[in-house]
Amino acid sequence: MNSKLIYAALVGTLLIAGCGNDENEFNKGDRNNYPIVNPNNPPGQPQPQPQPPQPNPFAPVVVLDAGTFSSVRGNPGVTFAPGATVTDSDTAILQNGALVITAGNGLILTSPGTPNIGNVVGSGTNSLNVALNNDATPAAIQQYLRAVTLASSGTAGFGPNTVTVSLTDGTGQTSQTVTRNINVVGVSSLNLTVGQGGITTIQQAVDQIAAVTNAQGSTITIPVGTFNETVEVSNDPDLAGLRLLGPNANNSAGVTPGTRGAEATFNRLNVDAPNVTLSGVTISQGVDSGVNEAAGVLLRGGARNFTASNNRFVRTGAAGAFRGLVNTIGTTNGNLTLQNNLFQGFATGAFLQGTSSVTPLTAARISGNAFSGNNVGLSLDNVQDTQITGNGFRNQTIEQIGLLNPGNTVIASGNSFDTSSSLTVFTGTAGNTGSLDARNNFFGTASGPATAGNNPRVNTNGPGTFNVQTSPFLTTNPFPGF
Numbered sequence: 190m191n192s193k194l195i196y197a198a199l200v201g202t203l204l205i206a207g208c209g210n211d212e213n214e215f216n217k218g219d220r221n222n223y224p225i226v227n228p229n230n231p232p233g234q235p236q237p238q239p240q241p242p243q244p245n246p247f248a249p250v251v252v253l254d255a256g257t258f259s260s261v262r263g264n265p266g267v268t269f270a271p272g273a274t275v276t277d278s279d280t281a282i283l284q285n286g287a288l289v290i291t292a293g294n295g296l297i298l299t300s301p302g303t304p305n306i307g308n309v310v311g312s313g314t315n316s317l318n319v320a321l322n323n324d325a326t327p328a329a330i331q332q333y334l335r336a337v338t339l340a341s342s343g344t345a346g347f348g349p350n351t352v353t354v355s356l357t358d359g360t361g362q363t364s365q366t367v368t369r370n371i372n373v374v375g376v377s378s379l380n381l382t383v384g385q386g387g388i389t390t391i392q393q394a395v396d397q398i399a400a401v402t403n404a405q406g407s408t409i410t411i412p413v414g415t416f417n418e419t420v421e422v423s424n425d426p427d428l429a430g431l432r433l434l435g436p437n438a439n440n441s442a443g444v445t446p447g448t449r450g451a452e453a454t455f456n457r458l459n460v461d462a463p464n465v466t467l468s469g470v471t472i473s474q475g476v477d478s479g480v481n482e483a484a485g486v487l488l489r490g491g492a493r494n495f496t497a498s499n500n501r502f503v504r505t506g507a508a509g510a511f512r513g514l515v516n517t518i519g520t521t522n523g524n525l526t527l528q529n530n531l532f533q534g535f536a537t538g539a540f541l542q543g544t545s546s547v548t549p550l551t552a553a554r555i556s557g558n559a560f561s562g563n564n565v566g567l568s569l570d571n572v573q574d575t576q577i578t579g580n581g582f583r584n585q586t587i588e589q590i591g592l593l594n595p596g597n598t599v600i601a602s603g604n605s606f607d608t609s610s611s612l613t614v615f616t617g618t619a620g621n622t623g624s625l626d627a628r629n630n631f632f633g634t635a636s637g638p639a640t641a642g643n644n645p646r647v648n649t650n651g652p653g654t655f656n657v658q659t660s661p662f663l664t665t666n667p668f669p670g671f
Contacts, residue, residue, distance in 0.1 A: 248362040249277040249327070251354050257370040259406070262345050264376070266299050266338030269352055269369055275331035277358055282326055285359040288319040290337060292352045295345025296371065301336035304329045330356065341373045347405035347430025348373060348464030349496060373430060374406030382410040391420045391455060399425040406430035411470060416455040419476050424491040428462040438469030442501045443529035443557040444581030444605070444668045452501065461489035471501040475511045481518065483509065488516035496526040504534035508564055515540040522550055529557040538563045543571030546594040546621055555580060559671060565591050577601040581671040585610045589645065592625060593617060600626045605668045608633035608644040616653025623649060624656045631663040638662065
């Protein structure tokens with residue numbers, strides 16, 4: 190094969206994988222790759238490996254109830270932590286300290302009348318702050334915390350939410366912040382299990398929930414097994430907040446995997462409802478449903494606040510044009526969370542795209558994932574306020590990450606990249622700016638990103654301007670087992 194044919198084949202593969210966009214962004218501008226040089230932080234300057242925080246033995250300890258608490262939207266408040274415990278090994282009275290309880294948007298916290306442990310600010314809002322008095326013993330604070338009630342307002346989003354608690358004693362020692370997961374549901378929400386009650390398919394369970402008024406926040410449990418189906422979660426309002434939970438919902442499949450049992454496997458999920466969660470399953474192969482929509486998970490326009498956690502996205506056939514996860518171009522998906530997943534064997538592991546640099550996709554949170562053996566690990570086109578943290582990238586054939594017109598506050602930090610391929614920031618036009626904060630990553634060697642060659646450099650491509658930082662960098666792999 191002559192060199193022109195080889196070059197054409199490579200460009201075609203990049204277009205399928207999603208570096209640039211699905212059409213011709215890769216062909217815009219000049220195709221030379223330029224190494225990034227940051228004059229304020231020379232490329233050879235290493236960053237020492239950060240050490241994990243150690244628990245403070247003198248700080249208070251707060252423990253909340255395990256499991257997810259369901260809160261019915263519009264119902265009166267109920268206690269969210271009736272089994273909470275509070276201890277402090279060296280302080281009998283926490284006077285002059287503070288108890289801080291913070292809930293997510295749409296949740297309402299109400300302070301009990303007793304015990305009186307201090308001055309309370311914020312009762313009836315989503316943030317309680319108590320300035321502790323001389324009656325604030327650990328036992329009294331525990332009694333108070335157990336009596337705080339939580340309600341979901343009529344505007345609370347259905348699906349996952351959280352409450353966090355921290356406690357500071359009078360000497361300034363602060364507990365670790367602890368979290369209780371909340372699931373906001375409709376008054377008629379259902380908990381269904383595939384294989385029970387005459388339900389034989391995942392889609393049958395979805396359709397049963399959609400037929401019930403005020404069933405938002407319902408849960409479908411998917412057992413071990415192989416389900417040869419494409420699951421459609423439509424924009425029916427009763428499917429908002431739907432949770433699809435497999436047998437490994439609590440076991441990471443990402444860069445630091447947990448111990449997983451047998452899997453629940455199906456082919457594809459299409460989502461057009463807000464606040465949907467997919468956790469603990471294997472998406473196998475994917476299904477091709479049209480141009481740019483060959484995928485394991487396809488997010489349509491209504492799929493805001495989507496969460497995928499602890500899943501395996503695996504393709505063993507030819508990568509072709511398949512993505513592990515992709516959102517439809519031209520949609521306004523935002524607040525997407527990809528956490529502790531495996532993406533393996535696809536043209537692009539995960540591909541998130543805004544409409545343009547003027548109407549970007551915002552607030553994506555991508556953490557703890559493993560991207561292995563794809564053409565491109567992660568592709569992000571026209572995104573802003575996006576965090577790529579603590580992921581592992583290895584054995585990508587074209588790029589570890591490809592970014593087109595990344596806007597303000599796009600941060601990649603704490604990731605591990607092997608030397609199989611580079612990171613590339615693209616700009617589509619001379620008016621575009623490519624911004625990426627890629628400091629504090631491991632680039633395959635202790636010497637940091639290469640200044641020549643392609644493995645693993647941070648490259649720029651296109652006619653726009655660039656603001657890319659790579660130094661300081663990590664000198665050891667944060668995920669040595671990956």
